[in-house]
Amino acid sequence: MPPPSVRVRFAPSPTGYLHVGGLRTALYNYLFARRNNGAFVLRIEDTDQSRKVEGAVENLIETLRWAGIEYDEGPGKEGDFGPYTQSQRLALYGEHARKLIDAGHAYYCFCTPERLEQVRQKQIAMKLPPSYDRHCRDLPADTVRQRREAGEATVIRMKVPVGGETAFEDLIRGKVTIAHKVLDDQVIVKSDGFPTYHLAVVVDDHLMNISHVIRGEEWLPSTPKHIMLYQYFGWDLPRFAHLPLLLNPDKTKLSKRQGDVAVEDYRKKGYLKEAIVNFVAFLGWNPGDEREIFTLEQLIQEFSLERVGKSGAVFNIEKLNWLNQQHLRLKADEEIARLAVPVLEVAGLKDIDFRYLVSVVKLMKERITLLPDFADFAGYFFRDPETFDEKGVKKYWNEEAAKAMNVLADRLQSASPFAQKAIEEILRTLAEELNVSAGKLIHPARLALSGKVVGPGLFEMMELLGRETVVRRLRNADLAIGKS
RNA sequence: GGCCCUAUCGUCUAACGGUUCAGGACGCAGCCCUCUCAAGGCUGAAAUACGGGUUCGAUUCCCGUUAGGGCUACCA
Numbered sequence: 266m267p268p269p270s271v272r273v274r275f276a277p278s279p280t281g282y283l284h285v286g287g288l289r290t291a292l293y294n295y296l297f298a299r300r301n302n303g304a305f306v307l308r309i310e311d312t313d314q315s316r317k318v319e320g321a322v323e324n325l326i327e328t329l330r331w332a333g334i335e336y337d338e339g340p341g342k343e344g345d346f347g348p349y350t351q352s353q354r355l356a357l358y359g360e361h362a363r364k365l366i367d368a369g370h371a372y373y374c375f376c377t378p379e380r381l382e383q384v385r386q387k388q389i390a391m392k393l394p395p396s397y398d399r400h401c402r403d404l405p406a407d408t409v410r411q412r413r414e415a416g417e418a419t420v421i422r423m424k425v426p427v428g429g430e431t432a433f434e435d436l437i438r439g440k441v442t443i444a445h446k447v448l449d450d451q452v453i454v455k456s457d458g459f460p461t462y463h464l465a466v467v468v469d470d471h472l473m474n475i476s477h478v479i480r481g482e483e484w485l486p487s488t489p490k491h492i493m494l495y496q497y498f499g500w501d502l503p504r505f506a507h508l509p510l511l512l513n514p515d516k517t518k519l520s521k522r523q524g525d526v527a528v529e530d531y532r533k534k535g536y537l538k539e540a541i542v543n544f545v546a547f548l549g550w551n552p553g554d555e556r557e558i559f560t561l562e563q564l565i566q567e568f569s570l571e572r573v574g575k576s577g578a579v580f581n582i583e584k585l586n587w588l589n590q591q592h593l594r595l596k597a598d599e600e601i602a603r604l605a606v607p608v609l610e611v612a613g614l615k616d617i618d619f620r621y622l623v624s625v626v627k628l629m630k631e632r633i634t635l636l637p638d639f640a641d642f643a644g645y646f647f648r649d650p651e652t653f654d655e656k657g658v659k660k661y662w663n664e665e666a667a668k669a670m671n672v673l674a675d676r677l678q679s680a681s682p683f684a685q686k687a688i689e690e691i692l693r694t695l696a697e698e699l700n701v702s703a704g705k706l707i708h709p710a711r712l713a714l715s716g717k718v719v720g721p722g723l724f725e726m727m728e729l730l731g732r733e734t735v736v737r738r739l740r741n742a743d744l745a746i747g748k749s
Numbered sequence: 750g751g752c753c754c755u756a757u758c759g760u761c762u763a764a765c766g767g768u769u770c771a772g773g774a775c776g777c778a779g780c781c782c783u784c785u786c787a788a789g790g791c792u793g794a795a796a797u798a799c800g801g802g803u804u805c806g807a808u809u810c811c812c813g814u815u816a817g818g819g820c821u822a823c824c825a
Contacts, residue, residue: 707784719786
């Protein structure tokens, strides 16, 4: 018998943005599918009408697309198992819920939220674990029919055996066992007719032929209920793999209060998708050796569930920054330049000559961490500096320096060609004549040209800026610094 | 409270009973390079939560304690 084909899914709820934890879950599913020549399905779990957010699905899809995670089947890409949005599959869930009722594995429950709350309060007061008291579990069939015909509100609950336990082999955690007595008779169809997660996930995973359920650890405790449902339906079980959670620096579950959790936040800040993907992949997984810089393609080649860890991982922004820097350096200058265009436009730097921008990128790319750094650290390549580093002015600028800059400007007029080597020679010769160290000219020159005390080598910077700009800025510097 | 999961440097992690003074990376500190800043190179500080077993030998296996997290909805 050939091994069953691998089919996995990412099944988010459209409640807003894509969480970085969600991105990692999606990524692991995607990597696993690609690695094993399987299919990666995107399914929208929108069974909670009250939490629906307008535009969330589009946002989710766009963010995944941006990250390079392409799904094989899903909304807008219908395969053989659609539709891929749960609110469009209601008939399916109803049909399956009825099967469970007919087989005696589920029952109608007429308990009101008020009664449920009373029961809960009583249990808490008696220091008992709160759970449904199974009040409607054994209602006579006639009673049920009458009450339903009378239009009484009802939910459907699954029957959990009173005794025994369910165990399963988690691909990441090994054997997990849960006693049935701690399990509730879970609601599987709500009074609005929508299924809860528990029913929908089982029905869809089966109908969509999902082979491996790779999801967050928060689902671990309810997995036995899902297994029970599979058994009630007489279906084969998928394999389960529960991923460790992503954590805040204080080790609590990653939350909005302690920083950005939306992938789009990082995107807006100018992080590269390559860095984000590489970073989240390594939160809980590693290749087993000392390599750390991975492209999506390389991750596909090496990913395996066996190497996924069990403990939660803190989202450490310092490492993300470093990875971003690393991926930036891996890119061609032209590509970085393309990415920088919109970023520079935001900073008011429009209509920049692309060839020139590429040259700027060449000089700057090892000096920046994020794309927006270009605007902050390299703005002077595109317009004359208006502000000058205060400490730098204090340290390097005085009457003497201003005078020297004018002389330097004069001499640079005759630099031929106006290139690094010739420029350096002129400057060093001048320093010798003035009997000062080269630094005495280099530092004020950098300040005059860029307004900064840090940056690329002075001579290459000059060459790129061009003779006209360099001479002008050197001559105007004293005035400009005075004004700033 | 109950149930489940987890536990190596500050952080991400390697080690799948013994080539280990516990390795790498980020961050931190110092040095080198150098016109500055980056980058790069070198060096350093920094961890097996605790207590019991099992074993000739435990980071590694078992039990307990502690700590953290998750779940305990007509949310996912």
